[in-house]
Amino acid sequence: MRLLATITVVLVTVxxxxxxxxxxxxxEITNDFLAKLASGDVQGAAGLTDNPTEAKDTLxxxxxxxxxxxxxxxxxxxxxNGETASEASVTLDWDLGKNRRWTYPAKFDVRQEGDxxxxxxxxxxxxxxxxxxxxxRLTELKPDPAPVLDRDGTPxxxxxRVVSVLVVAKEAGDVGAVAKTLAExxxxxDKAITQQSITEGVGKTPEGQAYQVAALRDPDYQTVKPRxxxxxxxxxxxxxxxxxxxxxxxxxxxxxxxxxxxxxIAGNAGFRVATVDAQGSEVDExxxxxxxxAKAVNTALSRAIQTAAEDAVExxxxxxxxxxxQPSTGDILAVAQNDPADAQGALALTGQFPPGSTMKxxxxxxxxxxxxxxxxxxxxxxxxxxxxxxxxxPNSGEFDKGTIPLRSAFAFSCNTTxxxxxxxxxxxxxxxxxxxxxxxxxFDVPGLTTITGSVPPAADVVERAxxxxxxxxxxxxxxxxxxxxxxxxKGSMPVPQLVRxxxxxxxxxxxxxxxxxLDPVRQMMREVxxxxxxxxxxxxxxxxxxxGTAQFGxxxxxHGWFMGYRGDVxxxxxxxxxxTSTPAVDVAARFLKAVP
Numbered sequence: 001m002r003l004l005a006t007i008t009v010v011l012v013t014v015x016x017x018x019x020x021x022x023x024x025x026x027x028e029i030t031n032d033f034l035a036k037l038a039s040g041d042v043q044g045a046a047g048l049t050d051n052p053t054e055a056k057d058t059l060x061x062x063x064x065x066x067x068x069x070x071x072x073x074x075x076x077x078x079x080x081n082g083e084t085a086s087e088a089s090v091t092l093d094w095d096l097g098k099n100r101r102w103t104y105p106a107k108f109d110v111r112q113e114g115d116x117x118x119x120x121x122x123x124x125x126x127x128x129x130x131x132x133x134x135x136x137r138l139t140e141l142k143p144d145p146a147p148v149l150d151r152d153g154t155p156x157x158x159x160x161r162v163v164s165v166l167v168v169a170k171e172a173g174d175v176g177a178v179a180k181t182l183a184e185x186x187x188x189x190d191k192a193i194t195q196q197s198i199t200e201g202v203g204k205t206p207e208g209q210a211y212q213v214a215a216l217r218d219p220d221y222q223t224v225k226p227r228x229x230x231x232x233x234x235x236x237x238x239x240x241x242x243x244x245x246x247x248x249x250x251x252x253x254x255x256x257x258x259x260x261x262x263x264x265i266a267g268n269a270g271f272r273v274a275t276v277d278a279q280g281s282e283v284d285e286x287x288x289x290x291x292x293x294a295k296a297v298n299t300a301l302s303r304a305i306q307t308a309a310e311d312a313v314e315x316x317x318x319x320x321x322x323x324x325x326q327p328s329t330g331d332i333l334a335v336a337q338n339d340p341a342d343a344q345g346a347l348a349l350t351g352q353f354p355p356g357s358t359m360k361x362x363x364x365x366x367x368x369x370x371x372x373x374x375x376x377x378x379x380x381x382x383x384x385x386x387x388x389x390x391x392x393x394p395n396s397g398e399f400d401k402g403t404i405p406l407r408s409a410f411a412f413s414c415n416t417t418x419x420x421x422x423x424x425x426x427x428x429x430x431x432x433x434x435x436x437x438x439x440x441x442x443f444d445v446p447g448l449t450t451i452t453g454s455v456p457p458a459a460d461v462v463e464r465a466x467x468x469x470x471x472x473x474x475x476x477x478x479x480x481x482x483x484x485x486x487x488x489x490k491g492s493m494p495v496p497q498l499v500r501x502x503x504x505x506x507x508x509x510x511x512x513x514x515x516x517x518l519d520p521v522r523q524m525m526r527e528v529x530x531x532x533x534x535x536x537x538x539x540x541x542x543x544x545x546x547x548g549t550a551q552f553g554x555x556x557x558x559h560g561w562f563m564g565y566r567g568d569v570x571x572x573x574x575x576x577x578x579x580t581s582t583p584a585v586d587v588a589a590r591f592l593k594a595v596p
Contacts, residue, residue: 025117026086026110027078033119034073034090050113051121061135062126066102066273070095076105084112085120092126096138100271102287104128127275129284134275136286141270143291145242148257148265150303151331156250157258161218162241165234166210169202172233181231185224186214210235217243250306252346253335253448253498257299260447260499267294298500300331305569308594309336312587316575320587321348323478324571327486330494330504332445333569335479341576350451352475353574356550356581357413358563359470361488361521362455364410366433367421368517375407375520379421381414387465393419396549396580410524411532413547415469422468428457430467430474435510437487439480443495446502452480470550478572481563485545486570488525491518525564534562534585540592541566547581560584566592 029048036045042063046056077089088110093103106128109120123130130136148157165186172178179198186193198213205211216224218238228234242265244254270291275283305324313320319341324333341347367373383398395415401408409417422430434440434455443450453476458464466472476484479496487493492512495504525544529537533547545564552559560578562585564571571591575583 025112026080026088027075029110029117029119030075030078030086030088030090034075038071038073040071048119049121049125050111050118055119055121055125058123058130058135059126062130065136066094066096066138068094069097078110081109086110096271098269100269100289102273104287127286129286130275131283133278134283137274137276137280137282139272139274141272141289141291142240143267143269143293144240146265146267146294146296148242148254148261148297148299150299150301150306151333152302152304153298154303156254156299156301156303156306157242157244159240160243161238162215162243163218163221164215164237164239165213165221165228166237167198167202167213168208168210168233168235169205170207170233172202172231175199175202175233178231178233182213182228182234185227186216189216189220190214215241245303248339248342249310250301250335251342252337252348253301253332256447257297257301257499260502261297264297265294268292300326300329300333300497300500302333304596306334306336308591309334309571311594312336312591313338313341313573315590316583316587318578318583319344319347319576320574320583321351321478322571322573322587322591323348323482324569324591325482325486325494325496326568327489327494327565327570328568330486330496332448332496332498334571346449347574347576348478350449350479351477351574352451352453353477353559353576354471354550354552355453355474355476355481356470356548356559356561357415358476358481358484358546358548358561358572359468359474360410360413360418360548361484361525361546361563362430362434362437362439363418363422363468364406364521364524365437365488365513365517366425366429367406367418368520369433369513370425370429372424373406373421375410375524376405378403379406379409379417381409381412381417383416385416385420387419387423388461391462391465393465393469407520407524407527410546411527411530413528413533418468419465422464423461425464425468427459427464430464431455431457433513434474434484435508436493436513438483438493438510439476441483441493441510442507444505445496445498446504447498450479450496451477452483453477470548478574481561481572481574482570485563485565485572487512488518488521489544489565489568489570491515528564533581534564534588536585536589537564537592540589543588543592545588547585549579549581562588564588566595569595 033048042059046052049055072093074091079087108125111120123132144159147155150156179195183195202211270289273287274285309322313336320338322336335348380403381401383400384394439453455474463472467474528534529543537543543566548561550559557577560575560581560583562573573584573587
């Protein structure tokens with residue numbers, strides 16, 4: 001007897017007759033038929049029936065509709081009906097992939113014709129409710145994706161109905177006229193949609209296929225539907241997608257979050273099997289398993305703070321960025337860029353720029369930590385100074401403050417003071433001080449690529465002097481300077497976090513500065529706002545920070561920086577080609593005014 005591992009035969013009783021031995025031939029045919037059906041040998045299975053042509057056609061369509069990964073057939077009972085017939089009771093268990101199983105009982109007769117036993121063919125052999133000329137249809141039931149929430153449970157990405165607008169050239173007639181009407185209706189949602197872009201897209205689409213012009217949120221679609229719905233050749237499809245509050249909201253962080261958690265938020269799809277007639281119309285539902293929605297994913301982001309950050313950077317014409325981090329936890333609260341910055345990539349997270357005078361927070365930490373000065377030590381702040389007889393270092397506009405305490409040199413942003421302080425520092429002191437605040441640490445933040453910056457040791461005294469006020473070879477990203485500010489606020493480097501349950505790894509955990517060193521720097525950052533270079537921020541509470549202007553290229557133009565913190569929100573702003581720190585401080589002011 002030929003048996004597969006997936007086929008089970010049992011001895012059964014004939015009703016009213018007690019135990020019997022199955023008639024030679026019927027068990028073998030039953031098992032062989034199920035084995036061939038399970039292996040996908042449709043022709044072989046059909047050949048064991050008394051109507052091979054019809055059986056082959058039905059089985060091919062049935063298996064073709066289901067596309068099973070595996071099928072198990074089990075013989076539950078073989079009941080003899082006279083000398084030349086038996087009735088087989090079987091269980092068919094279809095593995096349809098993606099954790100989808102469909103199991104049901106079926107019955108068929110096995111009859112003897114002369115010396116040969118055959119499965120008596122009927123469409124009900126494959127399923128009890130399958131009628132002649134019918135097949136089945138498998139439909140996946142996808143759950144709506146689970147939302148991605150911010151730290152307060154507010155949706156950052158939420159399921160929304162999206163309508164795709166499609167054009168089929170052969171049905172459109174005058175494609176140019178249709179494209180013109182579509183462009184006029186859709187361009188307000190996407191400036192890239194023009195009559196030319198549509199006609200070119202349609203022209204490049206293979207004949208008979210549809211060209212997708214746009215994908216619109218349902219509310220947007222409803223506003224233009226009266227203008228485009230009746231256009232010839234224009235079709236519409238819809239689906240549920242996970243969308244941010246607006247097209248540009250969280251442009252440098254939410255797409256990465258979506259990609260990271262797409263499996264977590266997808267849920268488990270259900271499925272439905274139904275019979276359909278020759279015209280493809282549904283007749284009867286055979287099986288249904290509901291989809292199982294996934295649980296929402298929580299992030300460290302704050303929608304309110306992200307909104308405040310985006311509103312703060314949006315008015316600036318130059319590329320502008322803002323990153324906010326919670327010092328106590330390391331939670332990344334916001335990553336915002338305006339359109340000009342977005343056009344250049346993820347500058348907020350990976351851009352490398354000279355940090356300008358924001359670096360003086362690191363230099364002050366190094367100088368005070370060396371024990372050679374305190375915040376009250378009187379130091380010269382001339383309009384310009386010469387380092388090692390080779391490099392003339394000026395203050396902005398060559399302002400001259402005479403001899404003032406270090407705290408005042410910090411508040412007024414004296415380049416000359418900090419350049420001279422660096423002359424007597426060991427080559428690696430700035431590197432170590434920067435590292436203690438996270439600048440130079442490499443993080444593996446799940447979902448994001450980040451670069452904090454680089455502060456290489458400087459054996460050359462001129463290079464070290466330039467590094468001390470953020471020129472030289474030091475580089476930082478807004479993310480890196482936000483981390484520096486968060487480390488100063490906390491007292492040690494917080495490890496940045498983005499998605500709950502997906503922990504960030506750091507390549508090192510630096511030794512934090514002592515409170516005796518940090519406290520003076522914190523107070524000096526307050527004096528920057530009280531009477532120094534950022535008085536615009538005085539109305540917004542206990543703000544502590546440092547401005548920065550950093551020359552780049554040929555030195556004719558400068559970037560503008562501000563980094564600081566208020567309470568448990570640390571942040572950094574950068575305006576490329578801002579020329580002074582004022583635009584960056586103005587961004588900070590708008591941000592702080594809006595932050596809860």
